[in-house]
Amino acid sequence: MTISEMNFFQRMIYIVQEYAPSLAKGAATTMAIAIICTLLGCVIGFAVGLVQTAEPHKKSGIVKRGILKAVKLILTAYVEIFRGTPMMLQAAFIYYGTAQVFGINLGMWSAAIIIVSINTGAYMAETVRGGILSIDPGQREGARAIGMSHFQTMMLVILPQSLRNIMPQIGNNLIINIKDTCVLSIIGTVELFFTFRSISGALYTYFEAATVTMIIYFILTFACSRLLRWIEGRMDGPANFDLATGDTLAFTSGLTRYNEKTGGTF
Amino acid sequence: MEEILKIEHLEKSFGSNEVLRDIDFSVNKGDVISIIGSSGSGKSTLLRCINMLEEASGGRILYHGQNILDGSVDEDQYRTKVGMVFQSFNLFNNFNVLKNCTVGQTHVLKRSKEEANANAMEFLKKVGMDQYINAKPRQLSGGQKQRVAIARALAMSPEVLLFDEPTSALDPEMVGEVLDVMKDLAKSGMTMLVVTHEMAFARDISTRVVFMADGKIEEEGSPQQIFHNPVSERTKDFLSRFMENS
Ligand SMILES: Nc1ncnc2c1ncn2[C@@H]1O[C@H](COP(=O)(O)OP(=O)(O)OP(=O)(O)O)[C@@H](O)[C@H]1O
Ligand SMILES: [Mg+2]
Numbered sequence: 085m086t087i088s089e090m091n092f093f094q095r096m097i098y099i100v101q102e103y104a105p106s107l108a109k110g111a112a113t114t115m116a117i118a119i120i121c122t123l124l125g126c127v128i129g130f131a132v133g134l135v136q137t138a139e140p141h142k143k144s145g146i147v148k149r150g151i152l153k154a155v156k157l158i159l160t161a162y163v164e165i166f167r168g169t170p171m172m173l174q175a176a177f178i179y180y181g182t183a184q185v186f187g188i189n190l191g192m193w194s195a196a197i198i199i200v201s202i203n204t205g206a207y208m209a210e211t212v213r214g215g216i217l218s219i220d221p222g223q224r225e226g227a228r229a230i231g232m233s234h235f236q237t238m239m240l241v242i243l244p245q246s247l248r249n250i251m252p253q254i255g256n257n258l259i260i261n262i263k264d265t266c267v268l269s270i271i272g273t274v275e276l277f278f279t280f281r282s283i284s285g286a287l288y289t290y291f292e293a294a295t296v297t298m299i300i301y302f303i304l305t306f307a308c309s310r311l312l313r314w315i316e317g318r319m320d321g322p323a324n325f326d327l328a329t330g331d332t333l334a335f336t337s338g339l340t341r342y343n344e345k346t347g348g349t350f
Numbered sequence: 351m352e353e354i355l356k357i358e359h360l361e362k363s364f365g366s367n368e369v370l371r372d373i374d375f376s377v378n379k380g381d382v383i384s385i386i387g388s389s390g391s392g393k394s395t396l397l398r399c400i401n402m403l404e405e406a407s408g409g410r411i412l413y414h415g416q417n418i419l420d421g422s423v424d425e426d427q428y429r430t431k432v433g434m435v436f437q438s439f440n441l442f443n444n445f446n447v448l449k450n451c452t453v454g455q456t457h458v459l460k461r462s463k464e465e466a467n468a469n470a471m472e473f474l475k476k477v478g479m480d481q482y483i484n485a486k487p488r489q490l491s492g493g494q495k496q497r498v499a500i501a502r503a504l505a506m507s508p509e510v511l512l513f514d515e516p517t518s519a520l521d522p523e524m525v526g527e528v529l530d531v532m533k534d535l536a537k538s539g540m541t542m543l544v545v546t547h548e549m550a551f552a553r554d555i556s557t558r559v560v561f562m563a564d565g566k567i568e569e570e571g572s573p574q575q576i577f578h579n580p581v582s583e584r585t586k587d588f589l590s591r592f593m594e595n596s
Pocket of ligand 2: 393394395514515
């Protein structure tokens with residue numbers, strides 16, 4: 085039986101059978117880029133968001149204030165430019181630009197990862213900034229009031245809560261990245277969309293190949309969104325708590341009495 | 351008597367709004383000072399200046415004789431000595447009760463985990479919250495949150511505790527449990543500076559009462575004097591209005 089004699093389902097099965105390794109490789113590449121770049125994007129986003137929400141220290145001089153202001157300006161430009169232009173063009177710009185201007189050949193993987201991470205970072209920066217601003221100022225005051233430094237306050241109290249609040253947005257970004265890596269086919273990255281084009285080009289079965297590839301994309305994104313929900317649940321901890329009973333006494337045994345000189349109270 | 355804090359000519363303005371003017375008073379070891387006064391008189395701002403959450407615009411705050419406003423004192427170290435309990439509790443939402451009471455000890459005071467845990471448990475027991483160490487703040491009632499917040503502040507071994515209307519955000523049936531904890535604290539000799547609308551607490555528990563009006567200390571004295579023989583007309587006025595309302 086030739087392809088032209090098959091029906092829709094037979095063609096889909098044929099594609100899956102014949103191209104399973106390519107499809108699997110394409111899907112793996114897509115997932116690898118999406119996951120790595122979402123994580124790197126988060127790191128960039130947190131770094132940028134942290135700087136964007138930093139207030140100059142009361143006692144810092146005019147030079148320090150100026151530097152902070154300049155850095156914030158540069159970061160704002162980064163965010164606006166990378167949010168405001170298509171990733172497909174950014175890919176072409178960076179990939180061909182580095183080759184032409186600097187004579188550097190980035191290579192498929194590093195180019196793909198740089199482009200998607202930087203792009204995700206631009207979106208995440210705004211998300212993180214919003215996440216930090218959404219935390220009740222009382223949390224910061226509570227932390228400062230027991231002597232935490234600005235840095236400790238951010239790392240121990242504000243960022244963990246912001247991270248939890250923006251998890252849905254991080255999930256969104258991951259899913260967008262899974263789909264949007266397809267624009268990397270412009271620089272020849274062999275990901276899932278590239279595989280689709282190869283198959284459909286070889287067999288002239290666009291409809292069936294598209295259906296198969298869409299199903300794979302959907303499985304990937306759906307699995308990720310479920311996984312992220314589960315992670316969110318884990319972050320929240322159990323809905324109920326156990327009352328600590330007798331054993332807490334064991335916990336306090338051997339406790340040292342409080343030193344009056346260092347500010348003991350009781 | 352050992353003087354812990356001395357406030358001299360303290361001023362604070364927000365823009366052109368003068369919120370504190372020429373505040374003078376001192377806090378000695380073992381003092382339980384109640385600060386009373388009508389809404390907007392600057393009570394919270396005063397506490398926040400003492401805790402350096404707001405930057406004073408003028409005057410001096412001497413901590414054991416050293417002016418904390420001239421930059422010679424490490425702000426974070428100072429804050430561990432002058433704890434604060436807020437009207438809105440401000441417990442860390444991402445930590446359970448025990449971690450709320452240990453995180454400052456381990457990260458700021460660099461105590462070992464064991465010492466911090468033992469210390470936290472001692473104070474959680476004092477405030478009757480030792481059974482709730484695994485709970486997250488969102489799982490607690492207001493009164494329970496405030497008692498944990500007090501334990502958190504105490505666990506830092508402060509010399510003075512500042513309270514800013516610690517019972518104002520609570521349902522009436524929970525006010526008592528927090529006031530009881532504060533009474534015990536006062537009796538144990540803790541030095542406290544309490545902004546409050548609980549006149550019974552001010553009258554019966556405090557060693558001194560400060561009445562503030564329009565950003566100034568209008569009158570200061572023993573509870574006996576303020577509540578029974580106030581000198582200033584404004585004090586009389588405020589107290590009579592208060593007694594009528596309650
Ligand atoms: N961050 C701020 N910026 C501008 N004005 C402020 C700020 N904080 C307080 N004020 C003003 O300072 C004055 C005193 O406020 P404060 O909160 O100290 O009063 P309070 O005595 O604590 O009142 P309450 O009993 O209602 O808590 C008010 O007029 C208030 O509007
Ligand atoms: Mg107030």
